[in-house]
């Protein structure tokens with residue numbers, strides 16, 4: 001069957017292909033240690049599970065839910081933004097819960113993009129930005145993030161480029177895959193740039209609680225609601241990746257615009273899931289501290305592993321991964337990744353999958369136990 005034109009140039013997601021290869025290797029008797037994908041292996045808080053269990057046992061919670069989700073969840077999101085980001089959001093008009101923030105990226109692209117519209121996407125960056133723009137019929141214009149520039153957009157260079165057709169810009173800090181925190185003034189610069197050029201900025205913010213003491217929202221910048229949509233997620237911050245709960249926060253008009261598309265695509269989430277998510281959002285700093293202590297121990301092991309591979313990395317980075325520059329002897333991160341996979345039975349993500357500016361890098365996920373990292377270190381030191 002001929003697939004649609006819109007799928008041209010859209011390949012299967014890299015991880016979906018690679019996971020199949022790893023599965024084949026495992027079937028052939030290997031026991032690959034996968035340090036690639038960022039899916040939290042730790043459970044959510046027990047109180048969150050309890051709410052889900054208790055609510056799901058009730059007889060009257062199984063019907064379709066409203067397109068804008070339960071007010072309980074919207075209120076909890078609004079409170080969460082006030083408590084952690086000092087951002088005021090009207091829970092009735094400025095919050096839209098999502099079935100994961102990944103789907104929000106697609107909703108936004110489908111809501112705003114027509115054929116000749118251009119979108120600024122980070123290189124390196126989350127590959128979904130590029131594919132969602134293409135699927136919606138828009139055109140990606142990459143902006144490079146460089147280590148020497150603290151992985152910030154080069155605004156001087158952007159100012160000199162043609163921006164007339166640019167309608168959206170994706171930004172993401174703490175940045176994935178580089179782990180870069182938003183440094184002072186970056187958020188102000190983004191908002192000023194967006195206003196000057198009449199661009200709608202999409203800030204993707206799923207990593208602000210991981211190994212980061214001071215979570216920030218782009219919406220905290222004065223006037224940001226005029227030009228920003230922020231996506232957020234419980235996947236990483238609350239160990240709930242499989243639950244598929246995210247949120248879109250923006251001005252009332254933006255929420256209504258996105259809802260015009262979204263309400264034609266899906267329906268509200270299962271109510272017990274929403275109530276459990278609201279519970280998760282009410283958790284205090286102890287929860288995040290506990291989770292981060294574990295990530296910190298793991299990160300020490302990852303630094304050891306990267307030292308063994310003679311990779312260079314910043315110890316200041318945050319988020320669920322460690323981003324590292326590869327030694328010169330490798331052509332690119334794919335070569336290093338394949339060598340480790342086939343010789344040492346350990347999978348590490350090549351940086352090139354996040355864009356050409358990631359070619360000389362690799363990314364190691366912190367989603368594995370200390371013992372698994374120790375085992376990976378042992379395998380690599382024996383085989384390299």
Ligand SMILES: Cc1ncc(COP(=O)(O)O)c(C=O)c1O
Pocket residue numbers: 038099100101102103126172176204206232233234235241245246
């Ligand atoms: C930068 C970035 N944005 C969004 C997502 C999607 O998260 P969610 O689970 O909320 O769909 C991910 C997941 O890996 C991510 O790395």
